[in-house]
Amino acid sequence: MTEPVAMQTDSNAISSWRAFIGTFKRDLLLVFRRRSDIVNPLLFFTIAVTLFPLGISPDAVFLAQIAAGVLWVAALLATLLSLDSLFQQDMADGSLEQLVISPHPLAVLVLSKVLVHWLVTGLPLTLLAPLLAVMMFLPDAGFGTLFISLLLGTPTLSLIGAIGAALTVGLRRTGVLMTLLILPLYIPVLIFGTGAVISASQGMAVTGHLAILGALFLVALVSAPLAAGAALKISLNG
Amino acid sequence: MQELLSGQGLACERDDRLLFSHLHFSLNCGDVLQIAGPNGTGKTSLLRMLAGLLPDYEGEIRFQGELVNDNADHFRENLLFIGHHPGIKLNLTPEENLRWYQSLYRPASDEQIRQALAKVKLTGFEDVPCYTLSAGQHRRVALARLFLQAAPLWILDEPFTAIDQGGVKEIEQLIADHATQGGAVILTTHHNLSLPVELKVIDLGQTVQLKIEGDDD
Numbered sequence: 001m002t003e004p005v006a007m008q009t010d011s012n013a014i015s016s017w018r019a020f021i022g023t024f025k026r027d028l029l030l031v032f033r034r035r036s037d038i039v040n041p042l043l044f045f046t047i048a049v050t051l052f053p054l055g056i057s058p059d060a061v062f063l064a065q066i067a068a069g070v071l072w073v074a075a076l077l078a079t080l081l082s083l084d085s086l087f088q089q090d091m092a093d094g095s096l097e098q099l100v101i102s103p104h105p106l107a108v109l110v111l112s113k114v115l116v117h118w119l120v121t122g123l124p125l126t127l128l129a130p131l132l133a134v135m136m137f138l139p140d141a142g143f144g145t146l147f148i149s150l151l152l153g154t155p156t157l158s159l160i161g162a163i164g165a166a167l168t169v170g171l172r173r174t175g176v177l178m179t180l181l182i183l184p185l186y187i188p189v190l191i192f193g194t195g196a197v198i199s200a201s202q203g204m205a206v207t208g209h210l211a212i213l214g215a216l217f218l219v220a221l222v223s224a225p226l227a228a229g230a231a232l233k234i235s236l237n238g
Numbered sequence: 239m240q241e242l243l244s245g246q247g248l249a250c251e252r253d254d255r256l257l258f259s260h261l262h263f264s265l266n267c268g269d270v271l272q273i274a275g276p277n278g279t280g281k282t283s284l285l286r287m288l289a290g291l292l293p294d295y296e297g298e299i300r301f302q303g304e305l306v307n308d309n310a311d312h313f314r315e316n317l318l319f320i321g322h323h324p325g326i327k328l329n330l331t332p333e334e335n336l337r338w339y340q341s342l343y344r345p346a347s348d349e350q351i352r353q354a355l356a357k358v359k360l361t362g363f364e365d366v367p368c369y370t371l372s373a374g375q376h377r378r379v380a381l382a383r384l385f386l387q388a389a390p391l392w393i394l395d396e397p398f399t400a401i402d403q404g405g406v407k408e409i410e411q412l413i414a415d416h417a418t419q420g421g422a423v424i425l426t427t428h429h430n431l432s433l434p435v436e437l438k439v440i441d442l443g444q445t446v447q448l449k450i451e452g453d454d455d
Contacts, residue, residue: 013344014315022341026327026334033329033367094323101290102342103314236291 016104020112023099027116030089037085041078041121042128048074049132060137067136068146068197072190075125075150079157080179080186082121086113086165087232096169100236106229114162114225122154138201145200145210152213153193159217159224160185166228170235189216240267241303242391242422243288248297250283257283258442261297267390267420270413270435272427275442281426282322284442285395288424289319301391315343318389322396324380328369332360332379335368339383346386354385359405374400384412392416394425 031037052070053063090096099109129150130143138146164182168174196209242265249259257280265271273281287295290306290313299306301313326335333351340346346354355364358378368376377400384392392413398406410433413423417435431437 018345019342022338025341026330026338029334030327030329089327092323093327094321094325095327097286097289097291097319097321097323098325098339098342101314101317101319103311104342233293237293 014103016108019102019104020108023109023112024116027113028119031116031120037082038120038124041082042124044081045074045078045125045128046132048077049136053135064137064139064201067133067138068142068194068201070136071129071133071138071146072150072153072194072197075129075154076157076186076190078125079121079154079161080182082117083158083161083165083178083182084174086117086162087169087235088165091169091235096232097236100233106232107225110162110166110228110232111225114158114228117162118155118158122150122158126150126154138197141203142197142201145206146197148210149193149196149213152210152217153189156189156213156217156220157186159220160189162228163224163231166231166235168235169232189213192216241265242267242269242301243424244300245288246298246300248284248287248295248299250280250287250292250295252280252283259296261440263438263440265422265424265438267422268417268435269422269438270417270431270433271422271424271438271440272431273424273440273442274426275444279442281442282395284440285319285393285424285426286321289317289321289393290314316389317391317393318383318387319393320380320383320395320397324376326368326376326379329367331365331367332371332382333364335379336382336386340386343387343389350386351382354382355379357385358382372400374402374405377401378405381409384416390421392421392423392425394423396426396428398427398429 049070052066056066057063087096090099100106102109126147129146133143133146160182163185164178167181168178171177192209192212196206196213199209200206244264246262247259248261250257261284263271273284275281283292286292288299290310301309301316304312306313326332327338330338332355333348336346336351336354337348340351352361352364355361358381360375360378360382363371363375368379371379377397381397394413397409401409406429410431413425414433414435416423417433
């Protein structure tokens with residue numbers, strides 16, 4: 001009667017890696033149950049890029065000049081639009097609380113959620129970009145770099161965006177606040193991303209640009225999950 | 239009796255309003271503690287504070303004699319918290335919801351998950367999306383975790399919301415069983431609990447400035 005329930009001290013049975021995989025699977029499953037979450041950013045990306053030849057000029061020489069910038073800006077905005085949903089649902093149904101009080105580093109679970117976000121927005125955007133680049137008359141030499149720069153840049157956008165999403169998740173109406181918070185952090189990624197594509201189109205070296213994009217990615221990979229985790233705890237406190 | 243959880247001088251302030259202060263309690267293995275009080279007196283805030291969801295609080299919370307903040311992982315491994323929102327994903331099936339929860343704690347086989355769902359009367363609903371289920375059934379999915387996760391400390395915020403009378407009896411029995419096996423339960427509810435074990439009560443409805451004693455030994 002007074003015998004206490006066995007305390008769970010053998011921590012080998014509780015594994016953060018399994019929690020990472022479990023959260024990854026759950027979020028991926030949720031996205032596939034709500035496919036509009038994948039389609040919306042891609043649709044926005046396609047529409048935004050398509051409007052430039054229609055609205056400005058269908059001239060091939062002119063479009064080739066702005067192609068890199070337009071593609072990168074559209075990809076950035078598409079990512080931004082998709083960030084709202086990153087923690088919102090979890091907050092509303094209470095599973096965010098469960099993430100926070102689970103016996104795992106919150107950064108690991110945040111990273112798992114960000115990975116899913118990138119797989120369903122950043123990666124499809126990266127795969128779609130070369131197709132839209134054809135429409136924008138991007139010079140042939142720029143295609144490879146466009147792909148690689150987005151492949152390095154979009155995970156950084158998802159990671160940084162997670163901080164903004166975590167900071168604003170407790171607010172009733174996030175509106176434009178999240179955009180204001182994270183857009184300044186997006187600007188270096190945008191500058192070096194477009195810089196790389198423009199350099200490649202003109203036949204110049206791109207390793208410098210790509211190296212900085214890679215460095216930005218690594219910094220974001222290490223620090224953004226920690227920052228987003230701390231921000232989530234603050235948001236739940238409110 | 240071994241002390242499981244204790245609080246010293248706890249105080250909670252929300253929006254410049256003092257909800258409670260100087261709250262002391264001690265919870266031993268085998269205890270069931272009900273946090274009582276009218277709406278808006280800080281019951282949920284107190285539970286969230288104890289579960290570690292309010293990082294900025296006044297006072298000390300100790301788990302097995304150790305400050306909770308010093309060994310948070312150990313505390314969290316031994317805690318099962320079901321909050322005001324049941325934490326159920328509407329687009330997932332009950333089975334998928336539970337599988338995710340178990341990935342955060344101890345893995346459970348599909349068979350164990352099905353058995354737990356059967357115990358909360360959800361047989362036949364294992365693989366339908368939760369948005370087709372009722373509010374009471376959502377809560378039952380969350381409560382199925384009580385069968386899966388062998389945590390000694392349960393913190394349950396309004397576990398009987400939307401549950402039918404028969405279900406309330408079963409959960410009361412479950413809580414009593416957990417206590418007699420040496421676990422401890424803290425809960426809020428507006429139901430009149432009829433438990434075969436002794437019930438401790440902290441009433442937050444009494445004037446908040448008074449020193450409220452929850453321990454009876």
